Amino acid sequence: MSVVEVTSFSLAAGSNEETFLQLDRRVQTDVVPNQPGFMRRTTARSGENWVVVTLWASLEHAAAFDEMAGTYAAQVEFDVHIEVGSVRTERYQTLD
Numbered sequence: 001m002s003v004v005e006v007t008s009f010s011l012a013a014g015s016n017e018e019t020f021l022q023l024d025r026r027v028q029t030d031v032v033p034n035q036p037g038f039m040r041r042t043t044a045r046s047g048e049n050w051v052v053v054t055l056w057a058s059l060e061h062a063a064a065f066d067e068m069a070g071t072y073a074a075q076v077e078f079d080v081h082i083e084v085g086s087v088r089t090e091r092y093q094t095l096d
Contacts, residue, residue: 002039002094005054005062010086020081026074037061062091
């Protein structure tokens with residue numbers, strides 16, 4: 001079974017959306033595809049609400065990325081643009 005990770009958030013006050021989207025592309029192309037167990041990632045929004053959905057091969061792979069994320073400059077820069085108190089992450093195991 002794989003894992004669907006859903007992280008919802010709002011942009012931090014004063015964040016530039018264009019800059020955020022450039023950082024999101026860097027994370028999507030340079031950071032997560034190189035992680036063990038990574039399968040797919042996409043970003044979406046509805047008004048001021050944002051979501052990143054990532055598909056991992058297992059819970060262990062998702063957790064391992066959590067531990068390493070802060071070592072990647074692109075991920076750290078991405079995180080600066082997110083309102084800290086707005087972040088909510090949930091993981092779901094697929095049924096197939």
